Amino acid sequence: MVRPSLHNLVPYAFFVVLVGSAGLWVDNPYYFQILSMIGIHALLALALNLLMGYAGQISLGHAAFYGIGAYASALLSARYGLSPWLALPCAMLAAGLVALVVGYPTLKLSGYYLGMGTLGIGMIVFIVFREWSSVTGGASGFVGIPPLGLGGRALLDVRSYYFLVWAVVLLALCGSQRLIRSRVGRALRSIHDSEAAARAVGIPTSRLKLQVFVLSAVMSAVAGFLYAHMVGFISPDTFSFIVSVKLVTMVVIGGMASIWGALLGAALLTLLPEVLHAFAEFEMVVYGLILMTVMIFLPQGLTRGILDIYALRRRQSERAARPAD
Amino acid sequence: MRFADDNPNGPPARPTDSPGGPLLRLEGVSKTFGGVQALKDISFEVPSGTVMGLIGPNGAGKTTLFNLISGIFAPDGGRILYGGTDIGGRPTHRLVADGIARTFQNVELFESLTAAENVMVGQYVRTRCGFWGAWLRGPGARREERDSQAAAAEWLRFVGLAGEARTPSGELPFGWQRLLEIARALASRPRLLLLDEPAAGLNAVETEQLGRLILEIRGRGITILLVEHDMSLTMEVCDRIVVLDRGEKLAEGTPREIQTNVDVLSAYLGPDVGAPSRQQAR
Ligand SMILES: Nc1ncnc2c1ncn2[C@@H]1O[C@H](COP(=O)(O)OP(=O)(O)OP(=O)(O)O)[C@@H](O)[C@H]1O
Ligand SMILES: [Mg+2]
Numbered sequence: 001m002v003r004p005s006l007h008n009l010v011p012y013a014f015f016v017v018l019v020g021s022a023g024l025w026v027d028n029p030y031y032f033q034i035l036s037m038i039g040i041h042a043l044l045a046l047a048l049n050l051l052m053g054y055a056g057q058i059s060l061g062h063a064a065f066y067g068i069g070a071y072a073s074a075l076l077s078a079r080y081g082l083s084p085w086l087a088l089p090c091a092m093l094a095a096g097l098v099a100l101v102v103g104y105p106t107l108k109l110s111g112y113y114l115g116m117g118t119l120g121i122g123m124i125v126f127i128v129f130r131e132w133s134s135v136t137g138g139a140s141g142f143v144g145i146p147p148l149g150l151g152g153r154a155l156l157d158v159r160s161y162y163f164l165v166w167a168v169v170l171l172a173l174c175g176s177q178r179l180i181r182s183r184v185g186r187a188l189r190s191i192h193d194s195e196a197a198a199r200a201v202g203i204p205t206s207r208l209k210l211q212v213f214v215l216s217a218v219m220s221a222v223a224g225f226l227y228a229h230m231v232g233f234i235s236p237d238t239f240s241f242i243v244s245v246k247l248v249t250m251v252v253i254g255g256m257a258s259i260w261g262a263l264l265g266a267a268l269l270t271l272l273p274e275v276l277h278a279f280a281e282f283e284m285v286v287y288g289l290i291l292m293t294v295m296i297f298l299p300q301g302l303t304r305g306i307l308d309i310y311a312l313r314r315r316q317s318e319r320a321a322r323p324a325d
Numbered sequence: 326m327r328f329a330d331d332n333p334n335g336p337p338a339r340p341t342d343s344p345g346g347p348l349l350r351l352e353g354v355s356k357t358f359g360g361v362q363a364l365k366d367i368s369f370e371v372p373s374g375t376v377m378g379l380i381g382p383n384g385a386g387k388t389t390l391f392n393l394i395s396g397i398f399a400p401d402g403g404r405i406l407y408g409g410t411d412i413g414g415r416p417t418h419r420l421v422a423d424g425i426a427r428t429f430q431n432v433e434l435f436e437s438l439t440a441a442e443n444v445m446v447g448q449y450v451r452t453r454c455g456f457w458g459a460w461l462r463g464p465g466a467r468r469e470e471r472d473s474q475a476a477a478a479e480w481l482r483f484v485g486l487a488g489e490a491r492t493p494s495g496e497l498p499f500g501w502q503r504l505l506e507i508a509r510a511l512a513s514r515p516r517l518l519l520l521d522e523p524a525a526g527l528n529a530v531e532t533e534q535l536g537r538l539i540l541e542i543r544g545r546g547i548t549i550l551l552v553e554h555d556m557s558l559t560m561e562v563c564d565r566i567v568v569l570d571r572g573e574k575l576a577e578g579t580p581r582e583i584q585t586n587v588d589v590l591s592a593y594l595g596p597d598v599g600a601p602s603r604q605q606a607r
Contacts, residue, residue, distance in 0.1 A: 175460050178459050178460055178462055179456065179459045179460065181459075182454055182458070182459030182462075182466070182470070183445070183448075183449065183452050183453075183454045183455075183459070183469075183470070183473070184454070184455060184456055184459055185459065186438065186442055186445055186446050187446060187449055189435065189437065189438060189442075190435040190438060190443075190446045192437070193434075193435040193436055193437055193438065194433050194434075194435060196433065197429070197433035197434070197435065198435070198446070199397075199417050199418065200395060200397070200417055200421075200427060200429070200433070201421060201426070201446060201447050201449065201509060201510070201513065202417070202418045202421030202422060202426075202447075202449050202450035202513055203418060203446070203449050204416075204418045205418075211456065215456070257437075315491075315492075
């Protein structure tokens with residue numbers, strides 16, 4: 001577990017090759033936009049997965065933190081002329097603070113209070129985006145968000161932006177994996193299994209849940225930042241309740257507590273609407289159906305379901321190979 | 326056993342208090358749930374380095390007493406002194422850090438974690454690596470993780486589960502789950518270990534092994550409070566026994582005294598039973 005064995009590096013190598021070759025071969029700006037969108041969704045799914053899959057806490061308003069990241073960065077850079085790279089930490093801070101305020105009272109209790117709290121904050125933030133027109137541009141949206149540049153050089157083209165997004169995803173992947181395989185990660189997983197027992201073996205469960213919730217919100221804000229400066233225009237609908245549900249669906253499809261699964265879930269749910277054009281009108285219904293189907297037939301999600309079968313096989317053969325004791 | 330005394334993740338070499346003094350002292354402890362008086366004016370002392378038995382019929386309040394000592398509930402009245410200081414109202418995770426560990430009557434393992442990981446979670450209060458440490462994974466964090474793994478392996482070996490490190494704890498046979506729970510509790514390097522019916526669900530052979538394990542734990546200087554319905558085990562390993570009945574302390578004494586105590590016999594077997602039964606007084 002400590003030494004990064006070959007076994008652990010294979011998925012990363014695969015990831016880098018896939019992202020790299022796609023970035024070099026693709027030549028169509030529209031495809032780049034979709035691929036970057038998958039990356040942004042992957043970042044969100046990873047963030048939510050830390051909270052849902054590992055700590056076992058549900059958030060029904062994660063789009064709010066995504067939105068806070070986007071709007072904060074848009075406001076600071078477009079209206080106040082701040083460099084987007086300086087706006088980013090401010091946006092992360094804003095999302096983290098909101099998460100702290102929502103999480104502090106709700107995470108002291110075990111159960112679904114965080115779900116309720118985040119549902120509420122999702123609604124409130126959405127209404128603020130829509131109604132506070134003088135600041136946010138209201139329902140018609142916020143225009144004129146400056147694109148990103150690197151080191152004062154030329155602005156990033158679609159290809160470089162794609163690489164930027166996926167570099168951030170890679171960072172988030174490594175970070176999540178390191179976290180999960182650490183003392184803190186084990187403690188989070190133990191909270192998921194039995195909060196009472198976790199507390200009884202000495203884990204300060206409320207504090208840990210709050211920390212991971214804030215972390216998850218901050219990661220989502222980074223996704224919001226990447227989104228806002230990629231498209232240059234944001235509107236409240238991008239951060240509505242249905243988007244929160246979509247994020248939950250991504251995590252569930254990919255498999256809770258599966259880092260690579262989050263990527264798969266993000267890719268599937270980003271591509272699906274592009275492929276199925278009838279999708280748009282029935283979005284909510286489709287997510288509902290997907291959620292139900294996965295919960296019933298593959299409660300561990302796609303990747304996890306397959307991995308579990310693999311792990312079970314391996315253990316069985318190990319057992320068979322070991323002399324009976 | 327194979328622990329070096331200077332292993333930072335190993336058990337404490339010696340209890341830090343004066344030998345023979347009470348590690349735990351209850352003074353008139355009471356607890357009510359709604360209308361139910363689960364514990365009423367309970368007082369006794371647990372001398373350092375001993376195994377103290379806590380017996381009594383179902384619903385006597387044994388588990389409730391554990392929940393008070395481990396900080397899950399606060400007592401309504403009375404004081405709980407641990408190492409001389411009142412611990413009433415101290416949160417559970419602080420108490421674990423202070424050296425009070427426990428197991429549960431209904432095994433409470435982290436089922437999706439492996440046996441070794443369960444024990445490593447048990448070391449939470451003795452390790453430090455936080456979010457930043459996990460991300461940066463510097464030499465300190467790596468060393469801690471390595472030590473933690475080594476200590477987990479040693480604790481598993483100590484309870485006899487050396488071969489099961491990588492098995493998900495939920496897949497272990499029930500008796501082994503009980504042992505794993507003890508290993509997880511020991512991993513926090515407690516001075517006081519609360520065992521809630523560790524023999525429940527074990528067969529005769531396993532119960533005998535458990536008895537030896539309990540004595541070995543005591544041999545490391547860890548004080549034990551043992552709730553158990555298996556009388557032969559209790560009589561064998563306990564230095565002293567406290568008997569609870571319907572929330573009240575009925576008797577206290579050495580195993581021999583308890584076995585011949587008329588109040589105890591009538592509490593267990595009904596008031597008309599005269600002949601002392603040595604073995605299963607359930
Ligand atoms: N959390 C609780 N809420 C309400 N009542 C409780 C609670 N915990 C215990 N009680 C009550 O307190 C009394 C003592 O229960 P406790 O579990 O301590 O008994 P016990 O001695 O451990 O019994 P057993 O041998 O069956 O485990 C019972 O009447 C029980 O119903
Ligand atoms: Mg009990």
